[in-house]
Every structure is written in structure tokens, then in C-alpha cells.
Amino acid sequence: MTYRPPKQSKLSQLFDVIVLLAMTFGALYIPLFLGLAGGSKSVPEGAPTTWEGMGQNAAQVAQYNALGFTDPAAVSNIINARYDYSFSWGALAVMIVVIVAYYALMLRFSEQEYRDVISEKFGDRP
Amino acid sequence: MAEFDITSTTRDGMGPHGTQVGLLRVLGPAHVWALGVGIVLVGEYMGWNFAVGKGGAYAALIACWLAGILYSCVAMIDSEVTSTVAAAGGQYTQAKHIVGPLMAFNVGLYLVFAYTMLEAANAITAGYLISEVARLTGYDGTLDQRPFIVLVIVFLAWLNYRGVLATLTFNLVITAVAFVAILVLFVSTTGLLAPSMMQHAALMEGPAALPYGWIGVLAAMHFGLWFYLGIEGTTQAAEEVRSPARALPFGTLAGIMTLLIAATLTWYICVGLIPWEFLGDGVNGSVAPLFDAARLTGMQPLVVLLGVGTLFATLASANGCINDASRAWFAMGRDKYLPGWFGAVHPKYRTPYRSIIFLVPIALAFALKAPLDQVVTFSILSGLLEYTFMPINMILFRRKWPMHTIKRGYEHPFHPIPSLALLALCAVTFFAVFLGYGTQLVAMIVFYIVASLWFHFWRYRFVARAAQFTMPWPKPRGY
Numbered sequence: 001m002t003y004r005p006p007k008q009s010k011l012s013q014l015f016d017v018i019v020l021l022a023m024t025f026g027a028l029y030i031p032l033f034l035g036l037a038g039g040s041k042s043v044p045e046g047a048p049t050t051w052e053g054m055g056q057n058a059a060q061v062a063q064y065n066a067l068g069f070t071d072p073a074a075v076s077n078i079i080n081a082r083y084d085y086s087f088s089w090g091a092l093a094v095m096i097v098v099i100v101a102y103y104a105l106m107l108r109f110s111e112q113e114y115r116d117v118i119s120e121k122f123g124d125r126p
Numbered sequence: 127m128a129e130f131d132i133t134s135t136t137r138d139g140m141g142p143h144g145t146q147v148g149l150l151r152v153l154g155p156a157h158v159w160a161l162g163v164g165i166v167l168v169g170e171y172m173g174w175n176f177a178v179g180k181g182g183a184y185a186a187l188i189a190c191w192l193a194g195i196l197y198s199c200v201a202m203i204d205s206e207v208t209s210t211v212a213a214a215g216g217q218y219t220q221a222k223h224i225v226g227p228l229m230a231f232n233v234g235l236y237l238v239f240a241y242t243m244l245e246a247a248n249a250i251t252a253g254y255l256i257s258e259v260a261r262l263t264g265y266d267g268t269l270d271q272r273p274f275i276v277l278v279i280v281f282l283a284w285l286n287y288r289g290v291l292a293t294l295t296f297n298l299v300i301t302a303v304a305f306v307a308i309l310v311l312f313v314s315t316t317g318l319l320a321p322s323m324m325q326h327a328a329l330m331e332g333p334a335a336l337p338y339g340w341i342g343v344l345a346a347m348h349f350g351l352w353f354y355l356g357i358e359g360t361t362q363a364a365e366e367v368r369s370p371a372r373a374l375p376f377g378t379l380a381g382i383m384t385l386l387i388a389a390t391l392t393w394y395i396c397v398g399l400i401p402w403e404f405l406g407d408g409v410n411g412s413v414a415p416l417f418d419a420a421r422l423t424g425m426q427p428l429v430v431l432l433g434v435g436t437l438f439a440t441l442a443s444a445n446g447c448i449n450d451a452s453r454a455w456f457a458m459g460r461d462k463y464l465p466g467w468f469g470a471v472h473p474k475y476r477t478p479y480r481s482i483i484f485l486v487p488i489a490l491a492f493a494l495k496a497p498l499d500q501v502v503t504f505s506i507l508s509g510l511l512e513y514t515f516m517p518i519n520m521i522l523f524r525r526k527w528p529m530h531t532i533k534r535g536y537e538h539p540f541h542p543i544p545s546l547a548l549l550a551l552c553a554v555t556f557f558a559v560f561l562g563y564g565t566q567l568v569a570m571i572v573f574y575i576v577a578s579l580w581f582h583f584w585r586y587r588f589v590a591r592a593a594q595f596t597m598p599w600p601k602p603r604g605y
Binding site for chain 1: 179180225226227228229230232239325328329331332333334337338341342345399400401403404407410411418421422424462464465466467488491492496500504514515518556557560561562564567568569570571572573574575576577578580582585586587588589590591592594595601602605
């Protein structure tokens with residue numbers, strides 16, 4: 001039998017939009033608020049602040065000067081900052097499981113729904 | 127919703143009093159090119175340089191080319207599927223016909239997320255650029271960038287509201303200017319017209335070459351995507367082009383070729399002029415690297431040209447993103463995957479006006495409140511999830527409708543090699559994201575899982591089953 005969807009009230013439509021927005025902003029801001037957002041660099045303590053100490057050659061110093069930075073201390077945080085790429089294999093395994101499980105879930109539920117669509121579309125159902 | 131021929135010129139959105147009003151079929155291949163390249167070219171003007179910070183200059187070049195292969199696969203796959211599934215919603219509509227409703231819902235959200243975040247990033251960059259121009263022209267104080275961010279988003283949303291032809295013709299002009307600006311900078315600095323200013327050897331000597339070793343190359347893939355992110359957006363024009371079978375493959379493939387050239391020239395110019403640590407810090411260092419490169423030449427006309435190029439590229443990208451995000455949102459509303467209220471077409475301008483207006487405050491919230499690199503990362507993550515879906519989609523498409531069972535506007539060669547290459551490169555990029563932004567990646571996937579459960583167990587009840595399958599195709603094999 002052909003599926004007949006219920007009519008959705010305006011209030012219910014509005015509620016659905018609010019739910020979706022709440023999830024969207026949550027995904028962006030929760031990691032930020034919890035301080036879990038990664039990607040930041042760090043500057044080692046006692047890092048040098050002279051051109052020579054920071055390993056800058058004459059060409060590099062000349063370009064910094066041309067950009068308006070004549071004082072090496074003004075750009076020392078930029079030059080000395082480094083990412084830390086150490087990671088735990090356990091965390092990597094968790095990420096792989098999460099991604100694979102996500103796509104597996106999507107494909108499985110989608111397939112169920114898709115069979116329903118095809119069956120109704122191509123007349124397998126009365 | 128009745129059953130429609132999706133290529134009909136009379137179908138589609140909901141007009142006043144329940145009448146049906148279609149989007150206008152007025153676009154040609156040049157508009158498709160302008161949409162794709164327009165969205166992406168800003169990636170050459172800002173954002174890609176985080177890849178230099180992640181792994182150094184050589185790492186960024188390797189990432190640029192690997193990402194180029196990834197996006198060439200994306201463009202080939204998209205050209206085949208979209209020239210056949212010619213409807214607004216792009217990959218969302220493809221997924222609906224090929225994989226299934228839940229996947230389609232997720233893909234629709236990827237699209238809206240990727241484009242809305244990219245739009246926010248563009249507006250942030252436009253605000254920064256205007257404040258930088260004020261500083262360089264002698265303004266002493268700190269210019270408040272927020273009014274300019276709001277102005278950019280609202281102006282472009284208004285343009286999109288008024289009509290797609292004017293919107294993408296505007297994009298065509300400003301994208302062409304931004305692309306030509308890169309070419310002019312290249313010929314002016316590399317010895318073709320004047321003595322070369324390039325200092326690659328001196329600026330990349332010693333540890334500057336690969337400061338993190340090979341893991342830095344993997345890490346750089348994260349932002350390597352930024353060189354091309356959004357070229358897949360050409361598919362959103364599918365319902366508004368005069369000839370989908372011709373315009374979409376032509377515009378998309380010409381677009382990826384343009385971007386491969388622009389990306390390589392950009393890397394060459396910037397790395398040859400700007401020290402890698404400064405170039406690689408897109409927040410405190412070089413926010414707009416091509417503009418900084420022009421400043422380093424000391425030639426005022428180039429500074430003005432690249433300033434204009436940067437502004438035009440950000441505007442073109444934000445403009446294209448509004449166009450694409452609204453089409454994806456509209457298409458989901460039309461199918462009742464989202465409230466049907468969003469499936470409306472303006473009776474006069476023939477645009478999905480409610481979707482355009484609805485997404486404006488969301489883009490503003492991201493642009494005014496979130497840091498640039500986080501916004502960029504969320505856009506990349508949504509794009510990456512979408513690219514991982516594409517090979518699955520392509521393989522299923524060929525399996526369910528083998529060659530010659532339906533008419534394809536374009537058939538990409540060497541199947542399944544592009545799909546498998548795309549899948550492998552996506553896996554590398556997931557690892558790159560994990561190295562710096564693993565928390566955001568997991569947060570994003572948790573969001574999609576929760577949203578999927580909401581869709582499957584609640585929202586999907588409002589969707590008519592057979593009516594969402596709108597293509598005039600035979601029954602898929604295996605069903």
C-alpha cells in the first residue's frame with residue numbers, strides 16, 4: 001500500500017528547525033567551549049628571540065623587514081611556534097572505528113529505506 | 127508531490143497558494159565554471175597556507191598536488207553522475223536516487239555545512255582585508271570588521287534572492303578578474319616580464335624545507351583541500367542550466383583545470399617570496415598570502431590588483447556558497463526531508479528565497495563568533511565526509527544502472543580507478559585531520575549520527591516514499 005505521510009503543522013516544522021539548529025551550533029561550539037578544539041601551535045619556553053637564534057638567514061630577515069617587521073621579537077611567536085604531532089594509537093583506532101561505524105550505519109539504514117522507495121516506485125506494492 | 131520529469135522546465139518548488147513554480151533554466155557552461163571556480167579561488171588567496179604551517183613549503187606542494195588528484199577524481203565522478211541526475215541539490219539528489227534517503231539527508235547536511243562555513247570564512251576574510259586596506263592607507267585606530275562582515279553576507283544574499291542569472295554573471299566577472307590577477311602577479315615576479323624576485327632556494331634552505339619530516343606532509347593534506355574545496359558545487363546549478371548534459375561536465379572539468387593551474391602558481395609565488403613560518407600562520411602571520419606577496423614586490427599597481435583580486439575572490443566564493451547552500455536546503459525542503467516551507471520558489475525571481483534568507487543569520491553567527499581556522503576546519507570536514515561518500519555513490523551508480531541502461535551526459539574513463547583513488551586519498555586526509563583536529567572530527571561525526579537518528583526515527587515519516595525518486599530511469603538492478 002502506498003505510504004501517505006502525515007501533514008506536519010507549522011509549529012512542528014518550526015520545532016524541527018530549532019532542533020536541527022541546536023545540533024548544528026552544538027557541534028561547532030561545544031568543542032570550543034570545552035577547550036577541546038585542537039590545532040593550535042605552541043611556543044617552547046625560553047625560545048630565542050633574535051634572528052640568528054631563530055635560524056633566520058639574510059634572505060628571510062630581508063623579507064621580514066619588507067613585511068614591516070624589523071624587530072625579531074615581534075615575530076618570534078610566529079617563527080618559534082610548532083605543532084605537536086605525537087598521537088596515541090588508541091585514539092587513532094577510536095577515530096577509525098567511529099568513521100567506519102558511521103558509514104556502515106548510514107548505508108544500512110539507507111538501504112532499508114531505499115528498498116521501500118524502489119518497491120513503491122516500481123509497483124511491487126499494490 | 128506528484129511524479130515529475132526532473133528535466134521539465136515547469137516543475138519544482140512550491141509557489142503561492144500551492145502552485146508549482148520552477149527554478150529558471152538560464153545558465154550556460156561559463157556560469158557553471160564561474161560557480162565552481164568562484165567558490166574555490168578564494169582558497170588560493172587565503173587558507174591554503176595553513177598547509178605550509180602544517181608541514182613546510184614542500185609539504186604544501188605535495189599536498190597541493192595530491193589534493194589536485196583527489197579533486198580531479200571528484201570532478202570526473204561528479205560530471206558523470208550530475209550530467210545524468212540533473213536536479214538542484216547536487217550530491218544530495220544523487221544520493222537520494224542511488225544510495226538511499228538517510229545517506230541523502232546526511233549529504234544534504236554536508237553540503238549546507240561546507241558552504242555555509244566557507245561563506246562565513248569568506249566574510250571574515252573580506253572584513254580583515256578592508257581593515258588592512260584602512261591600515262595601509264593611514265587609518266590609525268583598529269577598524270571594527272563586523273559591519274563589513276554583515277554587509278558582505280547581506281548584500282550577496284540579496285543578490286541571490288533577486289535572481290540566479292545576475293548572481294552568476296556577477297561571479298563570472300569577478301572570478302575572471304581574480305584569476306587574471308594571479309597570472310599577472312606570476313608573470314611580474316618570476317622573470318617573464320621583469321627580473322625574477324623569487325628566492326626559493328634561500329627561503330627553503332635547511333630545516334625550512336621539511337620542518338616536520340614526512341608526517342608534516344600527511345598533516346598538510348588537511349589544508350591542501352583548501353586549494354580546491356567547493357569545485358563540486360557546480361552540481362547545484364543542475365536544475366538551472368539550459369543544457370545539463372553539456373554545461374555541467376564542461377564547466378566542472380574546465381574549472382578543475384583552472385584551479386590546478388592557479389594552485390600551483392600560487393604556491394610558487396608565495397613560497398618564493400614569504401618565509402614559511404610567516405606564510406604558514408594564517409591567523410597571526412599571512413592571512414592573505416597573495417596580497418602579502420604583492421606587497422613584497424614593492425610595486426603599488428600589483429598591491430592594488432591583488433587587493434582587488436583578494437576581495438573579489440572572497441565575494442565570488444561567498445556568493446557561490448549562498449547559491450549552493452540554499453539550493454541544497456531548498457531541495458531537502460521540497461522533498462520534506464526538512465520542513466516543506468523551505469521548498470518555496472519566489473514567484474517573480476524564481477529563486478529558493480526562503481532558504482536563502484534562512485541561512486543568512488546562520489552564516490553571520492559563524493562569521494562573527496567563531497575563529498577562522500575552526501570555521502575552515504568544519505568546512506573541510508563536511509567536504510571530506512562528502513568526498514568519502516562519492517566513490518561509494520559512483521560504484522553503486524554503475525552497479526545499479528550499468529552503462530547503456532540509461533543515458534549519461536558524460537561517462538568518465540577508467541572506472542573504478544578514480545573512485546578507489548578518491549577513497550584512498552580521503553583516508554589519508556582523515557589521518558591528517560586527526561593529527562590536529564581529531565576532537566572536531568569526532569564532534570562532527572557525533573553530530574551527523576545524532577542528526578541521522580533524528581531523521582530516521584522522526585523526520586522521515588513526513589517524506590512520501592516513491593515521489594522522491596524523480597528520475598525517469600528503469601528499476602535499478604538487484605531490486
